[in-house]
Amino acid sequence: MTHVPTQDLLKEQGLRRAPERARQPATRAMASTAVQLLGFLLSFLGLVGTLITTILPHWRRTAHVGTNILTAVSYLKGLWMECVWHSTGIYQCQIYRSLLALPRDLQAARALMVISCLLSGVACACAVVGMKCTRCAKGTPAKTTFAVLGGALFILAGLLCLVAVSWTTNDVVQNFYNPLLPSGMKFEIGQALYLGFISSSLSLIGGTLLCLSCQDEGPSRPYQAQPRAATATAPAYRPPAAFKDNRAPSATSASLSGYRLNDYV
Template identity: 40%
Template sequence: MGSVGVQIVCVALCVFGLIGVIVCCAVPLWKVSSFTGSNIVTAQSTQEGLWTSCVVQSTGQQQCKNYDSLLVLPSDLQAARAMTIISCMLSSLSLLILFCGADFTTCIENEDAKPKISLVAGVGMLLAGLLVIIAVSWSANSVVTDFNNPLVQASNKKELGACIFVGWGAGVLLLLAGGLICCFSRPKSGSSGGAAKYYSNSSAPSANKNYV
């Protein structure tokens, strides 16, 4: 019963982690304008994401534009695109595999195969969590490096957007779910002992016949 509860918790963690990764992939809040130093013009701010760049006016109006080419993007955003998409795919696939191998479902009747299937799902969640953490950490390092670079103009400096923190949270949830699944998805070790007892009992009558 304990393993069933852990699997349900892991499913919930994976769902929230998957939602967080999708938000990071879709919302253009990876890099936002920084109003520091001599940059006192706050009438508009820029927001950059994986797919679009937006300009937000002080009146609330927002205009977004897709990037003209993949080649004009910095290397951190190019890698983040691939890693977040792969993380979304791994999270979704791991969630489906976990449902198939969970103890509270009857998709698979073989009880010996369920721990192995759940273990595969746990490894997939771990990989998905690592990918999204690497993506947002790389982008965060690029933002911090440019912010502390004195050669970069104040008007061009960016700060960490909300998606960076959402990505860290989603990665932690996926790592936690994958770690719990890997810890609790162990093959049952009682089958070999039962077989040994069976053979020992069956060999007892034959031994008695030899003595008779």
């Protein structure tokens, strides 16, 4: 014979599982907070790298090919200045004076990198407000909105930085393999472009983690154990009405009716 569990046993099993169900939302909240912190850290590193990439003049450097294999001078070109490096360790830089005289690809790279830096700064502020470990806008639905907005802005900033460095890299590679250009006018990929690729990747990954950390959030109620039903008790015994009418009249009732017990003798 199979033993069928009674209702009381099922309730006891539910009460035993109640603490496990109560710990599940707390575990999910801790995991979501850890993902947010990781995403914000990666995005912040991407912001710092984007700023450094924008400022450094190492976007293009002299290609040491042909007669330029042994040279005492190297030329560096960036978004804002061009520099000359001597073998003695001396740097001489000059800022671009004319904006209209610059090539279009350089002007576009400038605009993209500046917008990327601005978006990363705004995204950083939104992410700080929307993270669960901060007290800004705590307990309001806008907190999650700020976190998602910060992640989306980080992704957009990473895309803009990626477009700028990819465009410049493609231009450098095409000019390098152009046989019509002399070797003295050819440049190689500078260190700033490599840093730009890394920074854009960090911003994209961090922004994606920030958005994913808020995906499973929703209004959830903690599990509450149902109270056990009270044991049914037998109702108190009440004699039937027929027996009540057959009782002998008491002295109190006889006196109230105007008769005494001696009158019946």
